[in-house]
Each structure stands twice: as structure tokens, then as C-alpha cells.
Amino acid sequence: PQDPCATVNADLRAVAALPLRRAHRFAGISTPLGLYPVVDSLPWIERLLSWGVKTVQLRIKNPQDPQLETHIIAAIALGRRYQARVFINDYWQLALRHGAYGVHLGQEDLLTADLAALAEANIRLGISTHGFYELALAMTLAPSYLALGHIFPTATKQMASQPQGLQRLARAVALCRDRPTVAIGGISYDRVASVLATGVSSIAMVSAITQAADPEAVTRQLLARIECRADQE
Numbered sequence: 001p002q003d004p005c006a007t008v009n010a011d012l013r014a015v016a017a018l019p020l021r022r023a024h025r026f027a028g029i030s031t032p033l034g035l036y037p038v039v040d041s042l043p044w045i046e047r048l049l050s051w052g053v054k055t056v057q058l059r060i061k062n063p064q065d066p067q068l069e070t071h072i073i074a075a076i077a078l079g080r081r082y083q084a085r086v087f088i089n090d091y092w093q094l095a096l097r098h099g100a101y102g103v104h105l106g107q108e109d110l111l112t113a114d115l116a117a118l119a120e121a122n123i124r125l126g127i128s129t130h131g132f133y134e135l136a137l138a139m140t141l142a143p144s145y146l147a148l149g150h151i152f153p154t155a156t157k158q159m160a161s162q163p164q165g166l167q168r169l170a171r172a173v174a175l176c177r178d179r180p181t182v183a184i185g186g187i188s189y190d191r192v193a194s195v196l197a198t199g200v201s202s203i204a205m206v207s208a209i210t211q212a213a214d215p216e217a218v219t220r221q222l223l224a225r226i227e228c229r230a231d232q233e
């Protein structure tokens with residue numbers, strides 16, 4: 001049987017050899033990301049920014065969408081208008097072409113995306129991780145933040161991995177030291193306090209906001225709880 005360490009070491013070597021050239025580090029994010037909603041449409045981005053959200057992700061999962069580029073351009077423009085951090089999920093070429101604030105990538109994109117070009121364009125990079133192995137890979141790239149998921153069971157995305165739970169989240173946060181961390185996956189309003197107690201610097205949410213009976217009220221309450229804590233740091 002193949003030695004599992006050999007695979008891990010080969011993967012780590014492949015990532016470490018990525019053509020980062022001069023730009024070895026992505027710009028860090030010095031202010032806490034706070035509440036970080038992940039949404040799939042422009043109206044959601046605009047609504048959230050108008051309610052005071054300062055970090056948001058546009059996650060469009062249909063690459064055939066004829067409006068894809070238009071939506072990405074508009075999302076970037078909204079981010080500038082509201083002085084907010086808008087991350088584009090997946091479509092790093094479009095994000096690069098249109099000068100996005102940030103890009104969020106999954107592990108599968110790390111070996112193909114032009115990370116050097118993103119770093120040189122000063123585009124912030126967030127990376128999804130699921131467990132310590134993916135975290136170790138992602139940390140070799142010194143991204144602007146590390147997303148740690150999925151913490152609890154979630155119906156929003158089909159996951160290949162198991163929920164990490166709060167203990168593993170706390171250990172992962174400790175490993176990330178000063179790098180901003182984002183917890184994601186199954187985080188409801190009622191779980192916010194226990195998630196924040198792990199020391200994670202930000203919370204990403206989909207359904208707790210988009211499926212809420214009153215998304216504006218929930219968002220404002222979440223902002224008060226999550227950003228408030230950040231202000232006290």
C-alpha cells in the first residue's frame with residue numbers, strides 16, 4: 001500500500017513550488033473581517049452592504065451564467081461604493097481583470113490559479129480548508145485569511161468531509177496564529193457565541209441570513225455581536 005505521508009509530502013512540495021516568484025505573501029487583512037455573508041446574487045450583495053456589512057462573498061456556482069462577468073464587475077463596484085471587502089469566489093481571472101478587492105478559492109483551484117498574478121495585483125486571497133491537512137497546504141501560501149469548515153452539518157453545500165466541530169476549530173485557529181480565520185458551515189445565530197469562543201476572527205454564513213424570516217434584522221443583530229467583539233480587541 002502507498003505510504004500516505006508520501007502523498008502528503010508530494011502535495012506539500014507541489015504547493016510550495018507554485019510560481020509565486022517575487023510575491024510570496026498575500027496582503028494580510030489588518031482589521032477583523034467580522035460578519036462574512038456568502039451570497040449568490042448582486043441584489044443580496046447590495047442589500048447586505050446597505051445594512052452595514054463590510055465583508056461579503058459573491059459565490060455564483062454556474063459558470064455558464066451569461067451575466068457572470070457583468071455581475072462580478074457590479075459586485076466589485078458595489079464594494080468600492082460601500083468601502084467594503086467583496087471577495088469573488090472561484091472566478092479569479094475575472095476578479096483579476098476587473099480589480100477585485102479579493103478572491104476566495106477552494107483547494108482544487110490552488111494548483112491552477114495564477115496566484116502570483118493575484119498577489120502582484122494586490123488582490124487578497126482567502127482559501128477554504130477542511131481539516132488539518134488542507135490547512136497545512138493553505139498555510140504554505142500565506143493567504144490573507146484561512147476559511148475553516150465546515151464546522152457543523154450544513155444543507156447549503158454538499159460536503160465530502162465530516163463536520164469539524166468546535167474543538168477542531170479551536171485547534172485550527174491556534175495553528176493559524178495571527179492570520180485572520182473564518183469559520184463556515186452550519187453556523188446559526190444561536191451558535192455564534194460558541195464559535196466566537198474558539199477565538200476565530202470571523203464567521204461566514206449563508207442560510208442563517210438568506211433563509212431568515214427577517215434577514216435585515218438578523219444581519220444587524222449579527223453585526224452588533226460579531227463586529228462589537230472585534231472592536232474590543
Ligand code: 3NM
Pocket residue numbers: 038128129130148149150151153154155156157184185186187204205206207208
Ligand atoms: N463552504 P451555511 S460550508 C459555502 O466548509 C460553504 O467550505 C463551506 O452555508 C466549507 O451557512 C458552506 O448555510 C455552506 O451552512 C455554508
